[in-house]
Amino acid sequence: MNGGPLLTIRNLRVVYPGDDGDFRAVRNVSFSLGRERLGIVGESGSGKSTTGRAIMGLIPYPGRVEADVMRLGETDLLGLDEKGFRRLRGKRIAMVLQDPKFSLDPVMTVGKQIAETHRYHFRSSKQAARTAALEMLEAVHIRDPARVYDQYAHQVSGGMGQRIMIAMMLIAGPDILIADEPTSALDVSVQQQVLAIMDEMVKSRGMGLILISHNLHLVASFCDRVLVMYAGQIVEICDAGRLQAARHPYTRGLLTALPELGRRRAELPQLLRDPEWLIDLPAGVGAAC
Amino acid sequence: MIELDGVSVTYGAGPTLVRAARDVSFRVPAGDALGLVGESGSGKSTVLRAVAGLIPHAKGIVVIDGRELSNRRPRESRKIIQMVFQDPYGSLHPNQTVDQTLSAPIAIHRLGNAESRIMTALTEVGLGREHRYRYPHQLSGGQRQRVAIARALILEPKVLLLDEPTSALDVSVQAEILNLLTRLRRDHGLTMLMVSHDLAVIAHICDRIGVMHSGRLLEMTTAAALAEGRVTDPYSQQLLRANQGFDASGVVIDVTA
Numbered sequence: 061m062n063g064g065p066l067l068t069i070r071n072l073r074v075v076y077p078g079d080d081g082d083f084r085a086v087r088n089v090s091f092s093l094g095r096e097r098l099g100i101v102g103e104s105g106s107g108k109s110t111t112g113r114a115i116m117g118l119i120p121y122p123g124r125v126e127a128d129v130m131r132l133g134e135t136d137l138l139g140l141d142e143k144g145f146r147r148l149r150g151k152r153i154a155m156v157l158q159d160p161k162f163s164l165d166p167v168m169t170v171g172k173q174i175a176e177t178h179r180y181h182f183r184s185s186k187q188a189a190r191t192a193a194l195e196m197l198e199a200v201h202i203r204d205p206a207r208v209y210d211q212y213a214h215q216v217s218g219g220m221g222q223r224i225m226i227a228m229m230l231i232a233g234p235d236i237l238i239a240d241e242p243t244s245a246l247d248v249s250v251q252q253q254v255l256a257i258m259d260e261m262v263k264s265r266g267m268g269l270i271l272i273s274h275n276l277h278l279v280a281s282f283c284d285r286v287l288v289m290y291a292g293q294i295v296e297i298c299d300a301g302r303l304q305a306a307r308h309p310y311t312r313g314l315l316t317a318l319p320e321l322g323r324r325r326a327e328l329p330q331l332l333r334d335p336e337w338l339i340d341l342p343a344g345v346g347a348a349c
Numbered sequence: 350m351i352e353l354d355g356v357s358v359t360y361g362a363g364p365t366l367v368r369a370a371r372d373v374s375f376r377v378p379a380g381d382a383l384g385l386v387g388e389s390g391s392g393k394s395t396v397l398r399a400v401a402g403l404i405p406h407a408k409g410i411v412v413i414d415g416r417e418l419s420n421r422r423p424r425e426s427r428k429i430i431q432m433v434f435q436d437p438y439g440s441l442h443p444n445q446t447v448d449q450t451l452s453a454p455i456a457i458h459r460l461g462n463a464e465s466r467i468m469t470a471l472t473e474v475g476l477g478r479e480h481r482y483r484y485p486h487q488l489s490g491g492q493r494q495r496v497a498i499a500r501a502l503i504l505e506p507k508v509l510l511l512d513e514p515t516s517a518l519d520v521s522v523q524a525e526i527l528n529l530l531t532r533l534r535r536d537h538g539l540t541m542l543m544v545s546h547d548l549a550v551i552a553h554i555c556d557r558i559g560v561m562h563s564g565r566l567l568e569m570t571t572a573a574a575l576a577e578g579r580v581t582d583p584y585s586q587q588l589l590r591a592n593q594g595f596d597a598s599g600v601v602i603d604v605t606a
Contacts, residue, residue, distance in 0.1 A: 103519040103520065103521065104490075104519055247388035247389055247546070248388065248546060248588060248591035248592060249388065249587055249588070249591050250388075251591065252591050252595060252596075255595050256595075274519065274520065276520070277593070277594040278594055278595060280594065281593075281594030281595040281596065282594070282595040313521065314520050314521065317520050317521050317523070317524035318520055318524075318549065319524075319527060319549040319550055319552070319553035320549055321548055321549045321552050321572075321575060321576045321592070321593075322552075322573075322575075322576025322577065323576075324552065324553060324572065326531070327528055327531070328524040328527055328528055328553070329524070330521065330524050330525055330528065331520075331521035331524070
């Protein structure tokens, strides 16, 4: 691939028709992704997961995805049908979801699930797929891959399940990994390990990563850049290291509403939502900080 | 107000015996708040449930408000001690209105003047008259948690047990609920025992904090000591680091986890 952005999005809208007109779950969203770790933060309903799903072509009918530009490298995602997306998913762009308990198939061994992705995208033999899957399991630091290969989802722990998901997602060598709250269901010490593995894989393969999370601390410490979403729009784009210096009152409100170790306040400032934050922003450009 | 001495909780028997809590002892004086932190499976919720009388303890003594409570609890003892659960989507009956939810404890404990009790409890948690006849699905997550807190308060308990009361909520809503809990504790002199995996949340509400790991209470520390990083147990230190965001240098990738 050339040096251009891995993903370019201009004026993305995700619309669900409703009884009282269309509901715009995502609107005026523009950003591009290079070989970097990009965080998307926001509260529930802010459209952060919907944005991720729109890129994957996973918005179910009657939802509509509209955009001025939505390009994955040189591939146009607009107007791509289900068959077209199926060829991209896993191969070019992959997604890790919150809880491996629900995203792994409970009645197929985890190894087979990983190998299946390989077989589908490379039309490889059973043996070649198995070898590749075992290598992948080793790459995500699973000791004794041969044993884990034959286990079922309920036999592995949450942290291991999430590593298996990462192995499955990366086996076909995608350019972009979208991780939607990948560690929220895990214990804090395991969270760190899963993030470290994801970080290692993304770096060594020169991939782009989109980390969707509600956890400001996590995103600020893990990512290079952060998009802050509110009511379907990007209200602010920040360098992760400068999140503390965010300007938008929503971002500031979120930061101060978090309890802090060592700085106990009698009362936490509550977020006062300004109706002005709902006004449509000029296509795409959230205030940069 | 709460005294635990050598409390153990076990599940199963023989080779499948699981010791979910081992020899846990602590005291919470009246009006104090104690926090328990630890990962899933550390036994923190088990201890909370044993205090609440939701699960029997195999060994040890649980004393609440000067009375030792066995595994068979008299009804009056349940009035002193009330609990708020993690997920307000799961802990409220979906087919009962707020009014029905709040009426149940009053009826069970045969208390009078239901009308004024319900209105007081609703006002107390910042809900209005208009919320009284709604069903849970007509309320936001924060409002549901307020209903769950109102249900606990309606019996005027002395002890409030909190099991991850804000972890299912957004940051801005979490701040509102934490403020509410702080105010209730101050106004009613409530004794609180709170469980969470978020150290900052625990340290915001509680003065003293116990760190739990594989069923044991490893260390008893204070919010101030935690903030300054003064914890002695290696596991507590790990927990503290993990709570401060991602730090690649501090991660030891454990191949078995």
